[in-house]
Amino acid sequence: MEQRNDFPSKYPVSYPVIGAGGDTGSWRMFRPEIDKDKCIKCLFCWIYCPDGVIDRDNLQINYDFCKGCGICAKECPRNAINMIREE
Amino acid sequence: MKKLFDTGCHVVAQAVKCADVDMVAAYPITPQTSVVEEIAALTESGEMNCRFLPVEGEHSAMAACVAAAAVGARAFTATSSQGLLYMHEVLHMASGCRFPLVMVNVNRAVFAPWTLWADHSDSLSQRDTGWLQLYCCSLQEVFNTILQAYYIAERVRIPVMVNMDGFILSHCRMIVNMPDQEIIDKFLQRQPNGWIANPANPSAYACVTGADLYPGFREELFNDTKNADKIIVEAASVYRDLTGFWDGDLIDTYRCDDADTFIVTIGSMAAEARLSIDLLREQGVKTGLIKIRSFRPFPAAALSAVLPDGARVMVLDRNYGLGTEGGIVFSELKASLFNRAAKIEIANQIMGIGGSDVNYQMMADAVTSAWDIRR
Known part of the structure; x- marks a missing residue:
């Protein structure tokens, strides 16, 4: 199927880009921190994160966009993620 | 074929x-x-x-x-x-x-x-x-x-x-x-497609x-x-x-060339109305039919081009424009010809509601009674 990117203005199309939603990290009340000693690298946090801010390879969290929802901490089977109140 | x-x-x-x-x-x-x-x-x-x-x-x-x-x-x-x-x-x-x-x-x-x-x-x-x-x-x-x-x-x-x-x-x-x-x-x-969903290029x-x-x-x-x-x-x-087929484009016309009186309608009534035109012509009324084929966009310019100054127009509506003076096609036609309104007379007859029968005699009668034409 033909795919165009040069849409005339009549088509209300938008493409995903990093940070399109703005500085969403500033919404955070609690920051998730991964305890590397407890972590077994099961990647549950990576797959459950609704914002895709956890890096799959080194499990670094991108705090610019993490909203602090806590789903990763809730799903972690080893309780390796602590939610720490932001100052 | x-x-x-x-x-x-x-x-x-x-x-x-x-x-x-x-x-x-x-x-x-x-x-x-x-x-x-x-x-x-x-x-x-x-x-x-x-x-x-x-x-x-x-x-x-x-x-x-x-x-x-x-x-x-x-x-x-x-x-x-x-x-x-x-x-x-x-x-x-x-x-x-x-x-x-x-x-x-x-x-x-x-x-x-x-x-x-x-x-x-x-x-x-x-x-x-x-x-x-x-x-x-x-x-x-x-x-x-x-x-x-x-x-x-x-x-x-x-x-x-x-x-x-x-x-x-x-x-x-x-x-x-x-x-x-x-x-x-x-x-x-x-x-060519406009926008389409494509997993390879998400949007x-x-x-x-x-x-x-x-x-x-x-x-x-x-x-x-x-x-x-x-x-x-x-x-x-x-x-x-x-x-080789032709049904009109925005409108279709029948015997409009020398007409001074017109029936304007949409849908199947436009087929029956041809007989009304023939009947009125036999009786000496120079009548023509305009079938509106495209209601959206409304063919304001095409209609205006067919209607001469002084034309008498009978709009036959198969609907009620509730809260207006008559049918919806009537309102639309009047609005589109407003700048020529002083030169064109527009009348309206609502018929055929809920499948009630409409025949060519009734449509011809609508024209003759609107302008008190003797037959």
């Missing part, structure tokens, strides 16, 4: 088959039911290469068509009356998303009280949804217009509603000449827009809907060149 002798509903199914439609989603409703039955039978037997989706209601039917168009499929649905009304919000979505859908609406009056028979209150109540609206007065025209509707929709990227009167056309058998498939294929060559479509972006999209839709008249004219003339 193949000859078909069948009911209006079955002619619709044959036209959809000829148009090489990829997906049909529909829900049965009287008097459109046998359109759905026939398409279901044709797809089931393999005679028609198309996906048929039996959905649970008209809202879903239109939503499924929108989804099909979103991946670039040629989609179709048919409905009638309450079914069309039930689709209402998704009709806006289809036009706002600029999806080239085609729908046949078998005109039927609306609830309440319950009724099954023809008038135009269903489709005319959807006039501001951004769909183009074409009206037919014979089964040959229905067949031709469905094909032309895809030609138009895929070029202007605006959905098209093809209207035919319930029972009068949907359940009447007429001979229809079907052009050869190669000719139809040539007429309906696939056009979001028609998301929340603020006051900075929203007005631009609506202005574009407004302008493109108005300018669709050129493509409707082009579709009719290309179709005539390829097949």
Whole structure:
């Protein structure tokens, strides 16, 4: 199927880009921190994160966009993620 | 050229088959039911290469068509009356998303009280949804217009509603000449897609827009809907060149050349009205018929070009414009000719509501009684 990117203005199309939603990290009340000693690298946090801010390879969290929802901490089977109140 | 002798509903199914439609989603409703039955039978037997989706209601039917168009499929649905009304919000979505859908609406009056028979209150109540609206007065025209509707929709990227009167056309058998498939294929060559969903290049479509972006999209839709008249004219003339058939473009005229008195109407009444014109002509009244084929866009310039100064115009409406002076076509015509209003007399007669019989004598009487013409 033909795919165009040069849409005339009549088509209300938008493409995903990093940070399109703005500085969403500033919404955070609690920051998730991964305890590397407890972590077994099961990647549950990576797959459950609704914002895709956890890096799959080194499990670094991108705090610019993490909203602090806590789903990763809730799903972690080893309780390796602590939610720490932001100052 | 193949000859078909069948009911209006079955002619619709044959036209959809000829148009090489990829997906049909529909829900049965009287008097459109046998359109759905026939398409279901044709797809089931393999005679028609198309996906048929039996959905649970008209809202879903239109939503499924929108989804099909979103991946670039040629989609179709048919409905009638309450079914069309039930689709209402998704009709806006289809036009706002600029999806080239085609729908046949078998005109039927609306609830309440319950009724099954023809008038135009269903489709005319959807006039501001951004769909183009074409009206037919014979089964040959229905067949031709469905094909032309895809030609138009895929070029202007605006959905098209093809209207035919319930029972009068949907359940009447007429001979229809079907052009050869190669000719139809040539007429309906696939056009480049606009936006389509593509997992390899993900995008979001028609998301929340603020006051900075929203007005631009609506202005574009407004302008493109108005300018669709050129493509409707082009579709009719290309179709005539390829097949020899002509049903008019934005309007069709009959004996208008030297006329000073006119009947303007839409739908199947325009076929019967030809006899009224002949009758009035025999009685010495120089009468002509203007059939409005495209109600959206409204053919203001084409109508004005046919009507001479001093013309007397009788608009025959098969609907009530509730809260206005008369019928909806009457209001539209008056508005479009307002700058010439001092020079043209426009009268209105509402008839044929809820399938009540309309014959050529009644239409001729409407003309003679409006201007006290002695016969």
